[in-house]
Amino acid sequence: MSDGFTLPPSLSIAGDRAAAERILSGIWGRRGVFTCTVANTMTSTIPGVSDAGDTPELTLFTPAADAELLVLGRTVCMKGIPINPGGIPTPATLTQAALNLSSMPYHIIDAGCKVVPNIPCYAVGGTYGEAITCGHAVPDARRLYEMGVELGRLFARGTDYLIISESCAGGTTTAMAVMMAMGVMTENLVSSSSPKNPKELKSRLVAEALEAAGTRIGGLADDPLKAVECVGDPMIAVNAGMIVGACETVPVIVGGGTQMAAVMAVAARMDPSCVGKFIQGTTRWLVNDPNSDIVRIIHDIDPGIPMVYVNMDYSESPYEGLQAYEWGYIKEGVGCGGSSVGAIVSSAGRIGCRELLDEVHRLYRGILGITD
Amino acid sequence: MSDGFTLPPSLSIAGDRAAAERILSGIWGRRGVFTCTVANTMTSTIPGVSDAGDTPELTLFTPAADAELLVLGRTVCMKGIPINPGGIPTPATLTQAALNLSSMPYHIIDAGCKVVPNIPCYAVGGTYGEAITCGHAVPDARRLYEMGVELGRLFARGTDYLIISESCAGGTTTAMAVMMAMGVMTENLVSSSSPKNPKELKSRLVAEALEAAGTRIGGLADDPLKAVECVGDPMIAVNAGMIVGACETVPVIVGGGTQMAAVMAVAARMDPSCVGKFIQGTTRWLVNDPNSDIVRIIHDIDPGIPMVYVNMDYSESPYEGLQAYEWGYIKEGVGCGGSSVGAIVSSAGRIGCRELLDEVHRLYRGILGITD
Numbered sequence: 001m002s003d004g005f006t007l008p009p010s011l012s013i014a015g016d017r018a019a020a021e022r023i024l025s026g027i028w029g030r031r032g033v034f035t036c037t038v039a040n041t042m043t044s045t046i047p048g049v050s051d052a053g054d055t056p057e058l059t060l061f062t063p064a065a066d067a068e069l070l071v072l073g074r075t076v077c078m079k080g081i082p083i084n085p086g087g088i089p090t091p092a093t094l095t096q097a098a099l100n101l102s103s104m105p106y107h108i109i110d111a112g113c114k115v116v117p118n119i120p121c122y123a124v125g126g127t128y129g130e131a132i133t134c135g136h137a138v139p140d141a142r143r144l145y146e147m148g149v150e151l152g153r154l155f156a157r158g159t160d161y162l163i164i165s166e167s168c169a170g171g172t173t174t175a176m177a178v179m180m181a182m183g184v185m186t187e188n189l190v191s192s193s194s195p196k197n198p199k200e201l202k203s204r205l206v207a208e209a210l211e212a213a214g215t216r217i218g219g220l221a222d223d224p225l226k227a228v229e230c231v232g233d234p235m236i237a238v239n240a241g242m243i244v245g246a247c248e249t250v251p252v253i254v255g256g257g258t259q260m261a262a263v264m265a266v267a268a269r270m271d272p273s274c275v276g277k278f279i280q281g282t283t284r285w286l287v288n289d290p291n292s293d294i295v296r297i298i299h300d301i302d303p304g305i306p307m308v309y310v311n312m313d314y315s316e317s318p319y320e321g322l323q324a325y326e327w328g329y330i331k332e333g334v335g336c337g338g339s340s341v342g343a344i345v346s347s348a349g350r351i352g353c354r355e356l357l358d359e360v361h362r363l364y365r366g367i368l369g370i371t372d
Numbered sequence: 373m374s375d376g377f378t379l380p381p382s383l384s385i386a387g388d389r390a391a392a393e394r395i396l397s398g399i400w401g402r403r404g405v406f407t408c409t410v411a412n413t414m415t416s417t418i419p420g421v422s423d424a425g426d427t428p429e430l431t432l433f434t435p436a437a438d439a440e441l442l443v444l445g446r447t448v449c450m451k452g453i454p455i456n457p458g459g460i461p462t463p464a465t466l467t468q469a470a471l472n473l474s475s476m477p478y479h480i481i482d483a484g485c486k487v488v489p490n491i492p493c494y495a496v497g498g499t500y501g502e503a504i505t506c507g508h509a510v511p512d513a514r515r516l517y518e519m520g521v522e523l524g525r526l527f528a529r530g531t532d533y534l535i536i537s538e539s540c541a542g543g544t545t546t547a548m549a550v551m552m553a554m555g556v557m558t559e560n561l562v563s564s565s566s567p568k569n570p571k572e573l574k575s576r577l578v579a580e581a582l583e584a585a586g587t588r589i590g591g592l593a594d595d596p597l598k599a600v601e602c603v604g605d606p607m608i609a610v611n612a613g614m615i616v617g618a619c620e621t622v623p624v625i626v627g628g629g630t631q632m633a634a635v636m637a638v639a640a641r642m643d644p645s646c647v648g649k650f651i652q653g654t655t656r657w658l659v660n661d662p663n664s665d666i667v668r669i670i671h672d673i674d675p676g677i678p679m680v681y682v683n684m685d686y687s688e689s690p691y692e693g694l695q696a697y698e699w700g701y702i703k704e705g706v707g708c709g710g711s712s713v714g715a716i717v718s719s720a721g722r723i724g725c726r727e728l729l730d731e732v733h734r735l736y737r738g739i740l741g742i743t744d
Contacts, residue, residue, distance in 0.1 A: 157476070
């Protein structure tokens with residue numbers, strides 16, 4: 001069925017190379033489904049936590065706006081597209097490019113939004129997460145996880161592999177809190193959508209959250225859903241379930257960075273048999289980030305989780321908003337890495353970084369109102 | 373791509389035979405996606421209107437229970453499975469069989485439920501419909517239609533054809549009201565899930581509804597969404613949009629009977645270019661119903677809509693609950709006809725009525741607690 005597999009220059013591997021090549025060769029040239037799970041956590045409105053929006057309040061609009069952008073090609077809940085301060089466009093622009101080129105089916109899941117996207121999307125009956133400093137941020141984490149398992153099973157039907165991803169501003173802080181509560185991370189190694197990663201603030205908030213939850217680093221190692229319930233966000237609960245449900249029958253590309261690391265940590269603890277059936281799909285920008293260490297984070301979760309990343313490079317782009325990706329801004333999100341890996345995989349390498357870059361430029365010109 | 377097409381004995385055609393064969397041959401042996409749109413209309417709680425539930429109040433649970441049955445293989449919102457008075461099982465049992473055998477991907481859409489299914493499903497922000505006798509049953513019909521168009525486009529990605537269907541108790545009465553308001557039906561030709569079709573009651577309610585809406589037969593011929601807004605249900609609005617959105621790129625099998633006739637009438641009026649791109653997929657039980665005339669209903673909507681029906685026959689079934697289908701009970705619903713046609717089409721005829729019947733029996737024994 002699948003075309004012969006040779007790793008193309010558009011992709012690189014980190015971690016367990018043999019496992020990565022085994023999974024990639026099994027889905028090479030085959031059909032995938034892309035999903036993106038959106039949620040809000042009030043953690044993003046704590047000033048200084050998230051740069052995924054022009055102001056702390058606007059970070060609540062970013063997940064819904066990203067989802068609208070993917071489905072409608074434009075936003076409804078806000079004017080313009082989600083930007084970081086400085087005008088850097090959401091990574092959803094790359095996701096859009098990958099979905100356009102691959103014609104891959106996709107679905108948006110609302111795990112719990114305060115600002116609900118104005119599009120048809122999968123609902124699981126979730127509500128937005130509270131700020132993790134309250135110590136009980138996602139009261140219905142277990143139910144959301146179980147909904148995720150059913151979703152994973154549903155999406156796995158009739159496809160050769162599944163891609164899952166997220167847009168949840170403030171999510172690196174909740175991810176760090178969950179991984180620390182589980183003890184799979186003991187020091188702050190997480191990434192940020194800004195090169196000025198507010199590490200001290202994040203560390204302080206996580207310490208506060210663990211204390212409010214009456215636990216400590218590693219205190220919830222045996223109860224990952226409790227960790228999500230106390231200091232996580234709704235996206236983590238749903239996506240962890242989706243990995244477990246989908247891996248029963250198909251391989252999964254877990255698209256994203258630090259936030260999806262927490263998702264993988266929860267999934268691997270809930271159902272250890274899923275390890276070996278999924279890969280992380282991400283970007284060169286994240287893997288090479290000097291201010292975080294995703295390779296070590298993933299290794300610490302489980303050395304059996306391979307990473308595949310797309311070698312997108314915006315340094316020659318004529319647009320400053322895109323060049324900023326090379327200066328440490330954004331790096332990941334909205335499944336931009338996972339969908340790019342998926343486009344390359346499904347096309348058996350016929351789509352590559354060159355084609356993706358051209359399509360990003362075409363879309364970005366549309367956003368800027370430049371006519372071809 | 374597609375296997376050679378010859379109409380197998382499991383399928384029959386009514387209406388425009390050439391159009392039916394053209395569409396069927398284009399999707400023969402190819403991959404489809406099944407969807408079922410669930411909704412409530414308070415019309416079903418008017419005593420005597422609906423038999424899709426053991427009591428008028430229980431009819432509100434039927435759509436959610438049908439959806440749970442398809443996704444989970446069991447119900448959560450109520451005990452047991454939806455039954456008509458007398459213990460006749462929901463047609464979702466046949467839908468389940470078709471989905472099991474075909475491994476077809478599927479999605480549930482909640483167009484507006486009072487009793488919400490306990491499963492992940494697509495949400496469109498809809499609320500349940502009021503009783504049509506109020507004259508303004510679905511205030512947000514236009515927005516629901518537009519959501520349906522986006523859904524149709526989404527589901528059409530990466531698939532070769534789309535099946536749409538419904539579970540909405542009370543829906544033959546709302547369908548009749550919409551078709552009368554549009555003037556595509558001028559006398560009561562609609563079906564019922566009971567052989568004692570309460571025709572007089574339905575006719576009286578529709579007359580009341582049209583008067584409450586300040587209109588008359590044919591009074592909303594030029595404004596089909598206004599007809600849905602006044603005297604329809606949320607399912608009709610969403611599914612009509614889905615036909616229009618999906619038909620932009622792929623053929624559609626419209627699975628169902630009278631209720632889906634109203635959906636097709638609205639879609640054909642909203643976008644006449646979709647006629648010729650969809651077929652009705654239904655059952656022999658409905659086409660042969662002596663108490664309704666679906667062939668004439670469809671012809672009156674547009675002679676360019678072909679009908680394909682599955683020749684399922686429960687007369688030799690050892691189970692009385694299933695034999696009742698031969699006595700005029702149930703006949704259609706939950707896309708049982710459309711999903712059966714889809715299973716036969718996608719398997720290029722390797723799945724037929726025999727295989728479907730065996731699987732229905734296996735599932736029904738599970739429901740009755742009979743171990744193989």
